[in-house]
Amino acid sequence: MSALEHIYLKHLSDSGFNVTLFPAQDKFLDYYTSSIRNKITFRLGFSSIYVLIDKEFREAVTEFKPQIVWVFKGMELFPKTISWLKKLGIKVVNYNPDNPYVFSGRGSGNKNVTKGMKLFDLYMTYDLKILERLKKDKINAALIPFGFDIPDGVLEKAVSVPEVVRACFVGGADINRVKFLNELSTRGVPLDIYGEGWKKFKLNPTIRVYPAVYEHDFWITLRKYRVQINMLRVHNFTSHNMRTFDIPGIGGIEVAPYTNDHDSFFKDGEEIFLYKDVEYCVTIINNLLSRSAEDTLLNRKAARAASIERKYSYKDRTEQVIKLFNDL
Numbered sequence: 001m002s003a004l005e006h007i008y009l010k011h012l013s014d015s016g017f018n019v020t021l022f023p024a025q026d027k028f029l030d031y032y033t034s035s036i037r038n039k040i041t042f043r044l045g046f047s048s049i050y051v052l053i054d055k056e057f058r059e060a061v062t063e064f065k066p067q068i069v070w071v072f073k074g075m076e077l078f079p080k081t082i083s084w085l086k087k088l089g090i091k092v093v094n095y096n097p098d099n100p101y102v103f104s105g106r107g108s109g110n111k112n113v114t115k116g117m118k119l120f121d122l123y124m125t126y127d128l129k130i131l132e133r134l135k136k137d138k139i140n141a142a143l144i145p146f147g148f149d150i151p152d153g154v155l156e157k158a159v160s161v162p163e164v165v166r167a168c169f170v171g172g173a174d175i176n177r178v179k180f181l182n183e184l185s186t187r188g189v190p191l192d193i194y195g196e197g198w199k200k201f202k203l204n205p206t207i208r209v210y211p212a213v214y215e216h217d218f219w220i221t222l223r224k225y226r227v228q229i230n231m232l233r234v235h236n237f238t239s240h241n242m243r244t245f246d247i248p249g250i251g252g253i254e255v256a257p258y259t260n261d262h263d264s265f266f267k268d269g270e271e272i273f274l275y276k277d278v279e280y281c282v283t284i285i286n287n288l289l290s291r292s293a294e295d296t297l298l299n300r301k302a303a304r305a306a307s308i309e310r311k312y313s314y315k316d317r318t319e320q321v322i323k324l325f326n327d328l
Contacts, residue, residue, distance in 0.1 A: 011318035099235035148249030168225035173197035230256035248303030
């Protein structure tokens with residue numbers, strides 16, 4: 001699965017917009033991951049990497065002369081640079097795929113995110129409660145939920161892959177996820193995990209762990225398992241995440257936490273299966289695993305159809321964004 005900025009870049013370009021990408025986060029990660037010295041220097045607050053990125057960014061803006069600068073999250077962008085853009089007559093918008101008020105890790109936000117929020121001409125979020133708080137803080141905000149973007153030809157290939165009648169989780173490890181998945185395994189759920197960081201934790205011996213999957217393998221994995229489990233983290237605990245739409249988008253069977261978002265996006269018990277605790281999650285999974293492939297194929301088709309008909313793809317999300325840009 002591509003980063004959101006690359007997905008939107010593709011669809012804006014396909015819609016006829018002249019778009020270029022300034023890879024601020026890639027530049028930061030190239031620096032940060034190149035040596036232990038750089039990591040320590042940055043964490044101690046002595047690094048000038050953001051200053052260097054800012055300089056290159058201003059040079060890129062001066063050369064490209066955009067009407068709109070679209071920032072994703074904005075950890076690498078100084079508030080003073082947002083002000084500089086606005087003085088040039090450029091509209092500056094943000095899409096934050098995390099919660100700007102709750103930082104759940106080093107990559108979820110920093111002081112640039114916090115201090116820059118009120119400077120944007122438009123601040124887009126995936127979460128209705130975040131939207132309400134942004135508006136309460138007198139920030140011009142809009143709601144754009146996550147979506148899905150399946151490469152050409154992948155759906156057809158995924159459909160042809162034999163089904164694995166087990167439950168699956170695709171994602172990185174953390175202590176809360178380990179605890180929940182161990183609980184499922186203890187209650188007899190056959191479970192496979194694909195992702196990074198799991199070897200650092202103690203998992204039940206019946207859980208099978210595989211490396212992270214990317215691109216076509218990511219989508220095929222979501223589709224081929226009878227059950228795909230979704231879990232929310234602290235910053236989106238009451239809303240939804242990217243996997244909310246990835247799984248039904250490829251025709252997977254999603255078992256996800258009950259939230260108002262999940263309940264409004266898909267029909268519970270038909271297009272998605274929602275749980276409120278471990279015990280009910282086990283009941284749902286066991287029921288799905290005991291059914292015939294022909295029976296659950298109806299759920300797959302319903303999930304996929306809902307994703308298309310209700311316009312949950314990133315191509316459709318891009319059309320929503322274009323309307324917001326035109327309003328600016």
